[in-house]
Amino acid sequence: MPVILATDLIIFFVVGIVVYFIFAGRKEGYTRNAWLQIRKNRLAMVCMSILVLYGSVAVLDSIRFRDPLRTDTGTVVRAADGKKIYSPQALSLLDRLLWNMRANTEKTFSAPLASRLYVKESMELPDGTMVRDYQPLEYPGKHLLGTDKVGSDVLFSAIKGVRTGVVIGTGTTVIIIPFAIFFGVMAGFFGGRIDDIIQYIYTTLASIPAVLLIVAFMLIFGAEGYQGGLVRDRDLYQGFFVPNDRLFWLCIIMGITSWTDLCRIIRGETLKLRELEYVQAAKAFGVAKMKIIYRHIVPNVMHLVLITMVLQFSGLVLAEAILSYIGIGVGPEMGSWGNMINTARLELSREPVVWWSLIGAFVFMFGLVLPANIFGDAVRDALEPRLRVR
Amino acid sequence: MEPVIEVKDLKTYFRSPQGVGKAVDGVSFKIQRGSTFALVGESGCGKSVTALSLIQLVPEPQGFIAGGQVLLKGRNIVDLPEREKRKIRGTEISMIFQEPMTSLNPVFTIGNQIVEAVKLHQGKTRQEARAIAIDMLEQVGLPRPEELYYEYPHRLSGGMRQRVMIAIALSCRPDLLIADEPTTALDVTIQDQILKLMKELRDTMGTSILLITHNLAVVYQNAEEVAVMYGGKIMEQASTKKLFRNPMHPYTIQLLRSIPGIEKRGMTLETISGIVPPATEYPAGCPFAGRCPREMEGCAGIRPPLAEREPGHLVACHLYDADFMSKPHSKPLKREAEEAEPLATPPGERPVVLEVKGLKCYYPIRKGLLKKAVGHVKAVDGIDITIRKGSTLALVGESGCGKTTAGKGIIQLLRPTAGSVVFHGTDITGLTDRELKKYRSEMQIVFQDPFSSLNPRMMVGQIIEEGLKSLKPRMTRAERIRKIEETLERVGLTPxxxxxxxxxxxxxxxxxxxxxxxxxxxxxxxxxxxxTSALDVSVQAQILNLLKYIQRDFGISLLFITHDISVVEYIADEVAVMLDGKILEHETAEAIFAHPKDPYTKTLLKAVPRIEQAAS
Structure with missing residues (x-):
């Protein structure tokens, strides 16, 4: 029985866009030129492969279904009306692929690739004496990044955090871009009353402290939302869809609070572009205003969109960490780098220091944000005909 | 007498992804005390880089001085440590730039900026520095220097700012003043004043001037010695008199011939074919090879030395090298001469195409929270002009006189505040955008800046197609492509x-x-x-020719908006002189140049720098 979260739709939507561009890139034209340009840049290609890897993890982690409950003998448990009864656990394809990592838990902390626990425990020797020593692990050498307090694999938690990071980054972006471009271009191009109104809206929004707005919004809409772990019956709509997904609300409110920056930049650029002579020439040809916007203004602000989004991307991933830390982000069951960092805060203050949770989250975050930055740069250069070397 | 500065075989190169660009490649010259030395040439020929090399400000790390010496009063300054170079800048060599609008810091007062320079280099107290600053402001001819001392740059006009720049540059009495296109951004009457001022100050202070410009007439009137640069090398160098009386290098000759003017009316202007190559692609031989009308077989491979071919007249051209000319590689290359087609005969009484009556374009000045209009900027304040079929009306005026606004108001890119524009009997000012579309294909506009007038993200075909799609919606795609290719060929490009x-x-x-x-x-x-005002003179000639041909072939009427009198003299059938939004004089070109009536027209015509002897 499949379970689809609202945020899964975002992932599928982004996958759809990527697929569209792949097809567009196969045909002759603007996208293909850009693609050929990117292909020459080896660093960008490496970064793209890393991004694709992250993307596939996120996609695998977004396809999940519930198994029917079985008895110990393996027969399917059925309700009175003969329908199958499903387990409340919705495991994703990723969970199933990495089953061993998920299941091979220890008792508590163990260092990366260690064969014994990180803390001494009392144990009884076969001859009946009690000693206090580092106990051997059940799966020695199997935990690449060690285990956390409850003994689960840190590498697995970090991998589970990929989906959350990707959703926050791309989901918020998907919400920001249309708003920012639409309002920014309208304000800059038409000016006058329209400009006044749009400026009024975004200055008002920007003047409310973002954190307060996010907290209030999350408490109103997201308090009851699904945040990982077992799927409750009340979460489900039509038996498979989970509309009230906390992460989804988080994307929306982060989008609402962060489109203003980009909007302001686009408005400024549009003000400049609208006076440029090629726009004047189009006016002299009697080209309709919407066509001028579509043909002359929007393509010439896209580089700003790309730069701003890539810069904001890392900020968004970090914001998720902060919000999870103050308890309005995603729950611990969902797996997120924010939560990992949050727990690492306590682990860092103990003696001896447990450093691998933080390092794990950090390396994975870094591995997403840095390639995204470099790849974003390469895409911008490729879309810029002036920089194109023939 | 020892020269103030002597440049010996200077080489300044730039690293770029395309290879090493030899921006300046073996340039040598001397500047004597109290004289003006001019470097002329088209953009991209290495003039400005030469200047930056003199003051040791070559943009690093891409640029570097690859060889040669710069001797300032006998001392080579190329190898000095940066600290020493800093002491030289401002005290011994100082520089003024082209754009007066951006070369002053807008958040400091004028006085502050002069005092900064004085204090830094002369170790004077604030009081002494202030006295020097006020004295300098007075010397550069600015009124009420005590008050001006406390003004901010935005309160000053371009000409006044350039005077302030000169005051800063000369405040430490440098030995050499480098003026990099000092008047290019200024109006012609202001240009005249600034050049006179520089000459005066040079004579009173004994400063030498290195004048960098693309304007040959400015050189003719202001410099004692000229070097013509091309492709990072000096092509010809002589005293101004000699060079203009007897230009020897084909490049100099072509440059002089491509200047438009009244004596060339009705003729095709001579042009230089091709474009200035990028610095990474100079030919191994003479850099002008490939564009030279007198090129010989050996020119592209053998570099001509800069040698004295006549007393005091240095030329780098094989034509004057008896040894070279006696060898077989002196066979001239066949070049297709651009045929000088005769242009249209002067206009008789031609039908009126467009009549503008009492056109006014006001911009409201809005203030306060509710943006109430408190007044108007009268950019165009009631002008009347008529344009006849197949002829050219030049609208002349200095910057800010409203000529561009008038042009936009006429073709309804800007809706005028009042007045009428009658096009073939219809007043188009009252039409809605939709009704206007019918007239859009009849009335078009060509812009000044060739860089911002084309959308960088569209291909040339798409750019041309845009107008066709909008104004000729019945055309099929194939027809449009045919039209695009035809038009590209018509303007001298390939399909x-x-x-x-x-x-x-x-x-x-x-x-x-x-x-x-x-x-x-x-x-x-x-x-x-x-x-044509953003283009080099040889390219300007190509574009002016093109416009003339188009006008002749299609009977198009032109409204030519410009501040360049020599272009007007060449191209216009009628001239309208504009000042402060009003037309002062509207006459045929012959009448206005022979007998200007309005005093402003007279000043304007007088201020234009001219080369008096007919070139070649």
């Missing part, structure tokens, strides 16, 4: 170029694309808004 992006073209080619875009919709009337 395949429609698949390229604008950035792949030079300024002149881009201007051709701009003209092709307009021409594609078959207009009857074109407003040309300073179409």
């Amino acid at each position: 395949e170029m429609r698949h390229r992006y604008p950035h792949e073209f030079s300024g002149g080619q881009r201007q051709r694309i701009g003209i092709a875009r307009v021409l594609a919709v078959d207009p009857e009337f074109i407003v040309c808004d300073e179409p």
Whole structure:
């Protein structure tokens, strides 16, 4: 029985866009030129492969279904009306692929690739004496990044955090871009009353402290939302869809609070572009205003969109960490780098220091944000005909 | 007498992804105390880089001085440590730049900026520095220097700012003043004043001037000695008198011939074919090879030395080298001479195409929270002009006189505040956008800046197609492509170029694309808004020729908006002089140049620098 979260739709939507561009890139034209340009840049290609890897993890982690409950003998448990009864656990394809990592838990902390626990425990020797020593692990050498307090694999938690990071980054972006471009271009191009109104809206929004707005919004809409772990019956709509997904609300409110920056930049650029002579020439040809916007203004602000989004991307991933830390982000069951960092805060203050949770989250975050930055740069250069070397 | 500065075999190179660009490649000259030395040439020939090398400000790390010496009063300054170089800048060599609007810091007062320079280099107290600053402001001819001392730069006009820049540059009495296109951004009357001022100050202070410009007439009137640069090398160097009386290098000759003027009316201007190559692609031999009308077989491979061919007249050309000319590689290359077609006969009584009556374009000045209009800027304040079929009306005036606004108001890119524009019997000022569309293909505009007039993200074909799609919706795609290719050929480009992006073209080619875009919709009337003022003189000649041919072949009427009198003299049938939004004088070109009536017209014509002897 499949379970689809609202945020899964975002992932599928982004996958759809990527697929569209792949097809567009196969045909002759603007996208293909850009693609050929990117292909020459080896660093960008490496970064793209890393991004694709992250993307596939996120996609695998977004396809999940519930198994029917079985008895110990393996027969399917059925309700009175003969329908199958499903387990409340919705495991994703990723969970199933990495089953061993998920299941091979220890008792508590163990260092990366260690064969014994990180803390001494009392144990009884076969001859009946009690000693206090580092106990051997059940799966020695199997935990690449060690285990956390409850003994689960840190590498697995970090991998589970990929989906959350990707959703926050791309989901918020998907919400920001249309708003920012639409309002920014309208304000800059038409000016006058329209400009006044749009400026009024975004200055008002920007003047409310973002954190307060996010907290209030999350408490109103997201308090009851699904945040990982077992799927409750009340979460489900039509038996498979989970509309009230906390992460989804988080994307929306982060989008609402962060489109203003980009909007302001686009408005400024549009003000400049609208006076440029090629726009004047189009006016002299009697080209309709919407066509001028579509043909002359929007393509010439896209580089700003790309730069701003890539810069904001890392900020968004970090914001998720902060919000999870103050308890309005995603729950611990969902797996997120924010939560990992949050727990690492306590682990860092103990003696001896447990450093691998933080390092794990950090390396994975870094591995997403840095390639995204470099790849974003390469895409911008490729879309810029002036920089194109023939 | 020892020269103030002596440059010996200076080489300044730039690293770029395309290879090493030899921006300055073996330049030598001397400047004597109290004299003006001019470097002339088209853009991209290495003039400014030479200047930056003198003051040791070559942009690092891409640029570097690869060889040669710069001897300032006998001392080589190339190898000095940075600390020493800093002491030289401002005290011994100082520089003024082209753009007075951006060379002063807007958040400091004028006085502050002069005092800064004085205190830094002369170790004077604030009080003494202030006295020097006020004295300098007075010397550069600015009124009420005590008050001006406390003013901020935005309160000053371009000409006044350039005076302030000169005051800063000369405040420490440098031995050498480098003036890099000091008057290019200024109006012609202001240019005249600034050049006179520089000459005066040079004579009173004994400062030498290195004048860098592309304007040959300015050189003729201001410099004692000239070097013509091309491709990072000096092509010809002599005293100003000698060089203009007897230009020897084909490049100099062509440059002089491509200047438009009244004596060339009705003729095709001579042009230099091709474009200035990028610094990474100079030929091994003479840099002018490939564009030279007198090129010989050996020119592209053998570098001509800069040698004294006549007393005091240095030329780098094989034509004057008896040894070279006696060898077989002196066979002239066949070059297709650009045929000088006769142009249209002067206009008789031609039918009126467009009549402008009492046109006014006001901009409201809005203030306060509710943006109430408290007054108006009268950019165009009631002008009357008529434009006849197949003829050219030049609208002349200095910057800010409202000529561009008038042009836009006439073709309804800006809706005028009052007045009428009658085009073939219809007043088009009252029409709605939809009704106006019918007239859009009849009236078009060519812009000044060839870089911002083409959308960098569209291919040339798409740029031209845009107008066709909008104004000729009945055309099929195949017809449009045929039209685009035809038009591209008409303006001297090739049809395949429609698949390229604008950035792949030079300024002149881009201007051709701009003209092709307009021409594609078959207009009857074109407003040309300073179409050549961003171009080099040889390219300007190509564009002016093109406009003339188009006018002759299609009977198009032109409204030519410009501040350049020599272009007007060449191209205009009628002239309207504009000042502060009003037309002062509207006459035929012959009448206005022979007998200007208005005092402003007289000043304007007098201020234009001219080369008196007919060149060659």
